[in-house]
Amino acid sequence: MSTAGTILIIDLTTRKIEREPTSSYVKKFIGMAGIGARLFTEHVSPTTKAFDEDNMLVFSTGPLTGTLFGNKSNIASRTPEQPNNPYVHTGMGGQLPSEMKFAGYDHILIKGKSEKPVYISINNDSVQFVDAGNLWGLDVYKTQAAIRKECKDPDVRVACIGPAGENRVVHALILHDIDHTASRGGLGAVMGDKKLKALAVRGTKGLKVADPQAVRDLWQQYYDYYTQGRGHHFYDTWKRGGFARHVVNGYKYRRRKESGIYSDETKEMLKKYMVGSLGCSFCPLQCHINYFMPGIGSGGAVCSNHGMLMSYPDEKVWWAATNSMHKYGIEQYAAWNIILWLQGMYRTGAIKASDVDGIEIDQYAVEPITAVIDKICNREGFGELFAGGLGEGAKIMAGGVGFKFLDWVSKNRNRPSFAMQDSEMRGFAETGRAIRYRTGDLCCHPFWFDGYANVEIFAEEMGRSVQEVEKIIDGWSAEGVKKWLGDDADENLWRPDVYDIKQAKLTVMSEDQNMLCDLSGHCELPSERELHFGCFGGYEETSNWINALEGGGCTVKHLEEVAQMTRTMIDAYNALCFMTHKELKPEAAEVPMKDTIHDKYLKKIKVDKEKLQEIGEEYCKIRGYDPQTGIPTVETLEKMGLRDMAVKLEEKLRESGNFVAQREPESHSPALAADM
Numbered sequence: 049m050s051t052a053g054t055i056l057i058i059d060l061t062t063r064k065i066e067r068e069p070t071s072s073y074v075k076k077f078i079g080m081a082g083i084g085a086r087l088f089t090e091h092v093s094p095t096t097k098a099f100d101e102d103n104m105l106v107f108s109t110g111p112l113t114g115t116l117f118g119n120k121s122n123i124a125s126r127t128p129e130q131p132n133n134p135y136v137h138t139g140m141g142g143q144l145p146s147e148m149k150f151a152g153y154d155h156i157l158i159k160g161k162s163e164k165p166v167y168i169s170i171n172n173d174s175v176q177f178v179d180a181g182n183l184w185g186l187d188v189y190k191t192q193a194a195i196r197k198e199c200k201d202p203d204v205r206v207a208c209i210g211p212a213g214e215n216r217v218v219h220a221l222i223l224h225d226i227d228h229t230a231s232r233g234g235l236g237a238v239m240g241d242k243k244l245k246a247l248a249v250r251g252t253k254g255l256k257v258a259d260p261q262a263v264r265d266l267w268q269q270y271y272d273y274y275t276q277g278r279g280h281h282f283y284d285t286w287k288r289g290g291f292a293r294h295v296v297n298g299y300k301y302r303r304r305k306e307s308g309i310y311s312d313e314t315k316e317m318l319k320k321y322m323v324g325s326l327g328c329s330f331c332p333l334q335c336h337i338n339y340f341m342p343g344i345g346s347g348g349a350v351c352s353n354h355g356m357l358m359s360y361p362d363e364k365v366w367w368a369a370t371n372s373m374h375k376y377g378i379e380q381y382a383a384w385n386i387i388l389w390l391q392g393m394y395r396t397g398a399i400k401a402s403d404v405d406g407i408e409i410d411q412y413a414v415e416p417i418t419a420v421i422d423k424i425c426n427r428e429g430f431g432e433l434f435a436g437g438l439g440e441g442a443k444i445m446a447g448g449v450g451f452k453f454l455d456w457v458s459k460n461r462n463r464p465s466f467a468m469q470d471s472e473m474r475g476f477a478e479t480g481r482a483i484r485y486r487t488g489d490l491c492c493h494p495f496w497f498d499g500y501a502n503v504e505i506f507a508e509e510m511g512r513s514v515q516e517v518e519k520i521i522d523g524w525s526a527e528g529v530k531k532w533l534g535d536d537a538d539e540n541l542w543r544p545d546v547y548d549i550k551q552a553k554l555t556v557m558s559e560d561q562n563m564l565c566d567l568s569g570h571c572e573l574p575s576e577r578e579l580h581f582g583c584f585g586g587y588e589e590t591s592n593w594i595n596a597l598e599g600g601g602c603t604v605k606h607l608e609e610v611a612q613m614t615r616t617m618i619d620a621y622n623a624l625c626f627m628t629h630k631e632l633k634p635e636a637a638e639v640p641m642k643d644t645i646h647d648k649y650l651k652k653i654k655v656d657k658e659k660l661q662e663i664g665e666e667y668c669k670i671r672g673y674d675p676q677t678g679i680p681t682v683e684t685l686e687k688m689g690l691r692d693m694a695v696k697l698e699e700k701l702r703e704s705g706n707f708v709a710q711r712e713p714e715s716h717s718p719a720l721a722a723d724m
């Protein structure tokens with residue numbers, strides 16, 4: 049079966065290794081984010097903090113991972129980047145997720161703390177703790193090379209941390225291969241705190257599938273759709289390098305005031321330094337790009353890595369910084385945000401050169417920029433102030449004079465405003481109180497977003513005018529709305545300048561579609577999330593794929609219920625964390641409503657806050673959350689069969705005097721509840 053069959057539990061403190069079958073979780077929680085969240089919430093109390101010994105890292109795969117239909121894993125933990133150390137789960141692709149399955153493991157739970165630096169080496173049934181004293185201090189690329197050499201096996205897949213993680217910098221990430229990262233929340237700092245330098249996996253068992261002919265037929269259908277189906281224009285623009293190809297091909301991108309923001313010199317330079325593309329195992333898109341610049345080095349980049357080139361089109365500085373951030377293992381948005389804030393403070397005279405250890409911080413050049421990255425990741429000099437994030441550093445540097453210039457998100461969450469936590473990137477229910485407990489998993493584009501950002505690219509690909517393509521995408525968006533909400537739904541509901549209560553349901557559908565990918569192991573990029581330009585890979589296809597692989601039993605209805613339940617389980621757990629850590633101020637959990645958002649042309653439009661608030665409240669009702677607090681109700685958890693969480697939540701709500709009984713005798717999801 050495509051489920052490998054085993055959950056591996058590793059205790060770094062006691063060096064104990066246990067195994068248990070995955071089967072007892074599969075029926076109810078399917079896989080990846082579902083089983084991962086369940087395992088985590090069973091094992092780790094809401095009182096736990098990121099750097100506590102009983103915090104765990106959970107590496108999870110799904111039923112599609114390691115097959116032709118999926119390549120992803122999901123990594124979860126309590127993480128330090130935000131003040132209450134909430135639960136964060138984030139995806140990581142590459143080859144390692146498949147390798148985990150081929151070694152026989154669906155999930156790997158890592159708990160405890162090692163006294164000395166160590167890495168875990170897994171080769172099928174063999175699981176070993178290996179001294180990593182010689183690797184401590186090495187960057188992520190050298191670490192991977194050293195482990196492969198030590199194992200005498202070039203096919204060992206390694207997920208590791210760099211010095212940022214070792215030093216528990218809150219923006220540290222986990223990196224695998226050249227740029228497959230688990231970058232949200234500060235998961236790398238958790239690994240560093242556990243003195244775990246790397247997880248190295250080699251598996252040769254392969255996977256058995258229930259119906260090989262059905263798998264072949266479904267793959268052919270999928271491949272034909274990639275290459276000839278309605279969505280092939282989208283796939284064509286993303287394959288072999290994704291966004292980087294857009295840049296060097298001179299495609300325009302509607303994300304800024306004017307299109308074609310990259311200069312010809314920048315495009316030429318990038319083209320010159322591109323040495324190939326790569327991606328996740330078995331995926332035909334291979335959307336990552338590989339660069340090599342003499343004097344700086346080689347490494348990988350994805351779409352988001354190119355963002356800084358729009359504002360600062362100096363490819364050498366950009367690549368030196370990007371490459372350095374990768375090597376240290378620090379999340380680039382957060383690191384750039386610190387650099388840009390320091391430059392702004394210096395230029396306005398709020399800080400002096402002596403505040404940044406004499407670095408010429410106002411120079412946009414390789415040396416000063418990489419020197420700042422060195423300082424932060426090594427916690428040296430002024431860098432120590434920012435190891436806890438921009439908000440923490442700004443509170444202290446130069447008497448805290450620059451703190452007031454930060455936006456709300458940077459002040460409260462230590463995250464840059466252009467990360468997905470920025471509410472303008474959210475769907476229609478963006479102001480709903482329910483999202484206040486979302487943490488690292490907000491990567492859910494508004495329905496229309498990619499379609500219109502890329503409209504000029506499609507025009508070129510399709511040989512049509514921009515106006516014609518806009519009409520086509522309008523039509524596909526309308527079709528998408530009807531597919532998700534029914535034929536009687538107004539086809540304009542996807543538009544951000546239209547307000548309708550049904551948009552709450554559209555947001556739920558869009559979020560749950562993302563969660564479906566997080567449950568199954570299918571990448572969200574070529575999935576039904578991008579329905580509005582003809583991508584496929586939604587509930588129906590996922591159900592067919594899983595049934596062909598597993599031999600049946602997976603219905604569309606079940607997938608929908610589990611996606612919804614997983615969302616609720618994570619939100620409830622994070623609400624429990626917030627209620628448990630009383631030192632937290634409630635406002636730190638609530639994203640303020642924005643005055644403006646972007647329309648489909650990415651022009652700013654005024655928000656009707658009253659209407660949006662109504663949509664947010666409707667969203668809470670659909671999800672079964674209390675519209676006043678944004679917390680899943682006890683009744684919702686019970687109906688979903690999450691009795692243990694319901695009991696804990698009721699206890700906390702009673703303690704705070706906020707419990708209002710709303711019990712209903714019938715289960716909302718009887719199939720799920722019956723399994724408990």
Ligand code: SF4
Pocket residue numbers: 119141142326327328331332333334335336571572573574
């Ligand atoms: S499209 Fe998704 S699965 Fe494919 S290479 Fe890109 S990130 Fe990996």
